[in-house]
Amino acid sequence: MTAPRPQTRRPRGTATIAEVADAAGVSRATVSRVMNGHDTVDADLVARVREVADRLHYRPSNVARSLSLGRTETVAVVVPDLANPMFQQVLRGVAAAAADAGYRVLVADTAEHAGDEERVVVDARMRCDALVLVSPRMPERALRALLPEVRPVVVVNRDPDGTTPTLEIDYADGIGQIVEHLLVLGHRHLLYLAGPVESASHRRRLEALRAAAAARGDVRLSEMPAGATVEAGYAVAEDVLAARPTAVVAYNDLVAFGLLARLNEIGVAVPGDLSIVGFDDVELARFATPSLTTAAVPQAELGRMAWQHLQPLLSGQDPLADPVPIRPRLAVRASTGPVPPSVRLARAERGGAQPAGPAPLTGLAWQLDDADGDTAAGRTAAVATADLVGTSTGHGALPLARYVTGADVPPVHAPRPYLHPVHTAGGTSLTDVSPVDHRHHYGMSFAVPVVNGTSYWGGRTFLRDEGPTLLPNHGRQVPTARRAAGPSLVEDLVWLDEDGAPLLREERALDAAPWPDALAWTLRWRSLLHADHGPLRIESPATNGRPQAGYGGLFWRLSPADTTSVLGDGLAGEAAVHGSHSPWLAFVQRRELSTTTLLLVQPPAHVRPWFVRVSEYPGAGPALAWDSVCDVPAGGTLEAGLAAVLVDRALPAEEAAELAARAWA
Structure with missing residues (x-):
């Protein structure tokens, strides 16, 4: 059995x-x-x-x-280098949008081998229903011959051919923003670290740089082969120094990271000795040391847009019209600064062109960033920047100040809008951003150590009996609306606590005016805080047990100088002015080619104790909670204000007092 x-x-x-x-x-x-x-x-x-x-x-x-269906419900995304965070974000955008439509994504990496790219593209297309081709490296003729064979396809980051849906990036505009930023800082010798020769975006960036240099007779552009990786930037650091530029424009952020790393190792100060700019604004750019100035490309959004243009083709619909070229946005961070004083001195000695000297200003006006094409009043805080531009006889338009939303500020630095750079009429910047000694200092901003337990100062929080401690208690100030009219800029903000809940509402106004009888101009900042969400308790390290550390409020971090001194009303020196109720203080700074005065004046109705630093770093601001807690009842308000007069010479105490008396008139 x-x-x-x-x-x-x-x-x-x-x-x-x-x-x-x-x-x-x-x-x-x-x-x-x-x-x-x-x-x-x-x-x-x-x-x-x-x-x-x-x-x-x-x-x-x-x-x-x-x-059965005759389709795989899979789309292929082909990129030149999957290790590049730029392409990772584009892929993430495609994958997220495709998943919502029930599609999967197959990824193919050509490893920057242009010769293998056509084979990889064809193989990927045979396995999928459609294709997203990102930054293809193959020559133009080969690409145009290939595209009809692999349709439906969307191309990202190449010139459109009028037939294939294409997402184009306006590199000329991005490079233009970079060059203008560096020129304002006084740089005249720029070095470009070139990307892969097969890269169309490299060629377009280089063309834009050459055009910008050709348009300015006093600008010198050097070019140096590099590549697209961190290793490439690291390897060329010594060659960069040998070329002696004052500013480097790297092909992308990865190259800039490598250069920064090597310069840190050999003791070159960035931006004190050399300014560095990247391109793309990958996620790590704002966390570099120092944080990287770069042209931001909306990478994940590019991926989502690619899917939006691919999806109609999958169902046999007519293709969408190509969008207008996507404009990068300049993210100004700590890796760029004024041209080193030694360079300015050498330039002067050999009779080289200099930034415009001080001249009487005849007018001032705020200009909102028009990235979305809308310049009407009442625009929302999606606007990235606002620029204050002055006019003067014989000098034309002069960039005086830039106001930034702070959306790119790291969370641990308490994201907030700030002013930087702020220039005198003669072109000297009097602000600093994320310096080595205090990374959480951002030009001129409203920075408070503790409001109801949340830090709007950034960095470490001082705890009684424990000292400075890094806590996850950082909030952020978020603009909700912005309006500009001539020399006046008005902004509405909400202060979010460490959990993202609204803590208070702020009405903020910035207005500027030239001095008709002096080589100077004035910037006034007014803020009105509304305790709409309950009572407010404003504290400082001093109220928590650290003597003389009552900082917090409107705070101005100055740029470095060869010498810095400070005056007050009948007072001289840091020890005398610190903690005083002087209605004004004046920082006199001397550099090799310039002497400037920053006169800070409090509103007559609200004179608070000054927090002042000179020996450790140059900075000051009126303190909201100098030695006692500042309480605002529910439904109440708190006013804060500060006027700054920027002068291209040293002011004696008598003249400083005279100008201060007129600063709020």
Whole structure:
């Protein structure tokens, strides 16, 4: 007698289509139509089949389903280097948008090998329903011959051909913003670290740089081969120093990271000795040391847009019109600063061109960033920057100040809007951003150590009996609306606590005015805080047990200088002015080619103790909680204000007092 064969239990998920059809009392064809989503099947029948399929743990074969439907419901994304965070973010955008439509993504990396790219593209397209081709490296003629063979396809980051849906980036505009930023800082010798020769974006960036240099007779552009990786930037650091530029424009952020790393190792100060700019604004750019100034490209949004243009092609619809070229946005951070004083001195000695000297200003006006093409009043805080531009006889337009939303500020620095750079009429910047000694200092901003337990100062929080401690208690100030009219800029903000909940509302106004009888101009900042969400308790390290550390409020971090001294009303020196109720203070700074005075004046109705630093670093501001807690009742308000007069010479105490008396007039 033959022993019975042992029974084997079918694993979950391996029920067949025939078993589902038998259990549901329908044909296999009906099961197939239901599982493939055909809308010709009766709704009750669909419910019955799906109930049986779930009970039997039936999962249709993707291969069989693809054969039945004639499609794989997969799209391929081909990138030149998956290790590059720029392409990772584009991929993430495509994948997220495709998943919402029920599509999967297959990824192919050509490893920057232009010769293999065509083979990789064709192979990927054969396995999928459509293709997103990101920054292809192949020559133009080869690309145009290939595209008809692999349709439907969307191309990202190449010139459009009028037939294939294409997302184009306006590199000329991005490079223009970079060059203008560096020129304002006084740089005249720029070095470009070139990307891969096969890269179309490299060629377009280089063309834009050459055009910008050609348009300015006093600008020298050097070019140096590098590549697209961190290692490439690291390897060329010594060659960069040998070329003696004052500013470097790297092909991308990765190259800039490598250069920064090597310069840190050999003791070159950035931006004190050399300014560095990247391109793309990958996620790590703001966390570099120092944080990287770069042209920001909306990478994940590019991926989402690529899917939006690909999806109609998958269903046989007409293609969408190509969008206008996407403009990068300049993210100004700590890796760029004024040209070193030694360079300015050498330039003067050999009779080189200099930034415009001080001249009487005849007018001032705020200009909102028009990245979205809308310059009407009442725009929302999606606007990235606002620039204050002055006019003067014989000098034309002069960039005087830039106001930034602070959206790129790291969370640990308490993101907030800030002013930087702020220039005198003669072109000297009097602000500093994220310096080495205090990374959380940002030009001129409203920075408070503690409001109801949340830090709007950044960095470490001082705890009684513990000292400075890094806590996850940082909030952020978020602009909600902004309006500009001539020399006046008005902004509405909400202060969010460490958990992202609204803590208070602020009305902020910045207005500027020239001095008709002096080579100077004035910037006034007024803030009104509303305790709409309950009472406010404003504290400082001093109120928590650290003597003389009552900082917090409107705070101005100055740029470094060869010498810095400070005056007050009848006072001289840091020790005398610190903690005083002087209505004004004046920082006199001397550099090799310039002497400047920053006169800070409090509103007559609200004179608070000054927090002042000179020896450790140059900075000051009126303190909201100098030695006692500042309480604002629910529904109450708190006013804060500060006027700054920027002068291109040293002011004696008598003249400083005279100008201070007129600063709020």
